[in-house]
Amino acid sequence: MAQRTWFITGSNSGFGRLMTEQLLERGDRVAATARDTAALDDLVERYGDRIWTAQLDVTDTTQIRSVVERAFAELGTIDVIVNNAGYGLFGAAEELTDEQIEHQLGTNLVGPIQILRSAVPHLREQGGGRIIQLSTYGGQATNPGASLYHASKWGVEGFMEANAKDLAPFGIGVTIVEPGSAATGFRVGGSRLPEPMAAYDGTPAAMSRGIQNPALPSVSDPAKVAAAIIATVDQSPAPLRLITGSDSFRIVRDALRERLADIEAQEASAATTNSARA
Template sequence: MTQRTWFITGVNSGFGRHMTELLLEKGHKVAGTIRRPGSVDDLMAKYGDTFWVASLDVTDTPAVKEVVDRAFTELGRIDVVVNNAGYGLFGAAEEVTDEQILGILNTNLIGSIQVTRAALPHLREQGGGRIIQISTYGGQATNPGACMYHASKWGIEGFMESTAKDVAPFGIGVTIVEPGGARTEFRYSSLQMATPLSEYDDTPAAMTRAAQDRSRPSLGDPAVMATRIIDSVEQTPAPLRLVLGSDSYRFLQAALSERLAEVEAQRDTARLTDITDGA
């Protein structure tokens, strides 16, 4: 594998941590961002100069630009930018607060957008690179009780898919990663639960209240998933989407099939709103 320099947000846990450990072990350089000081001191001690670390809250747009610019300046070239920082929020629309809505959109959606925007001038100037967006099957499919999480992920997938078309002429590839459930701490340390309303107790939205139940482990092996993400950079052209996990495939296949069926059923009626020649 070609030795590369990676920029990864949120390297203290989850996929960010797994990817960072694997990359450093293989001799790559990693520029990682963290929110909690001291959370990667073990990796800094072990890997020294090959591991560049900065504190960053991706909701702080000026700080995003400063950190991204500094990373490119100090490391010279960054080949891969990974938007990994994010969290989950479960609850029906009535159950989540205004503060929770702003928080998840500022982190999962706007944070990734601003990291990407900060990196693009550097990637263009150096003649190419790769952007990897960690999403979820929930960026294409939905479950009840997770409306704002889905809103943030559907939004970032739309942004990334359009941006991929914009930056392809500059040799910049974009990959959206859509993992299923993984045995990380995401469900337990990176998941907010809205305060439940009794009116939703016997509705589908209530199913998400058991999301943090440790007796129901996820299917996915996070180390294997991290390896697949890393290996995707070797593919040319960049895969627009990377589906990880049989559960992800199952949810995506069902959701996309249902949506396509609904569209195809309206083929003849859709044209009724067209302006016809001679009208």
């Protein structure tokens, strides 16, 4: 197995932390970034110069460009870019503040866009690489009370899918990861809720208010998910999507079937708007 160098955002927790640990254990190098790098001190002590750390807030475009440039300058070739940093903002759209909306989109959508834009010139110059985008089954399906979270994930999936086509000629592969439920701390520590409005009490949107309940069941083993993500880099061509967890598979499959059925029912009516020359 070839040793690689990885650049990972949000490497202090969740899948980012697990991937960082597994990669270092097998002998790879990791450029581990996080808003608080103190959470990586134990890995620095254990693995020495095989882990390179930098403070990074993915809502800060200037900082993104600086950190990515420094990582390539100091480490040379970086084989894999992993956009892992992100969180969930839950609640009805009307309940959210402007600041919450901007921060959610800045973290989950604009941040990955700017990471890719900063890394691609280097990946092209070195002759290829891989970009991995952490998403969720919520990038293909929707739940009530999660409109902004879905907006960020549907948006980033569209951006990454288009880039998979744009970057393929340069030997750069793109993989979108769509996990189901896993005990990573996302629900309890990685999700945020607005001040609830009484108007939504008892409505479907209010279901999201229980997202931080630690008793909610999880389907996937987080360590197995991290290993599955890592394994995609050995696949050629890069898989466009990786679904992990039987819950994610079922939800995505059912959502796609429903959308397809809705579209196919309109085949005849869609043609009524064609021009005479069509």
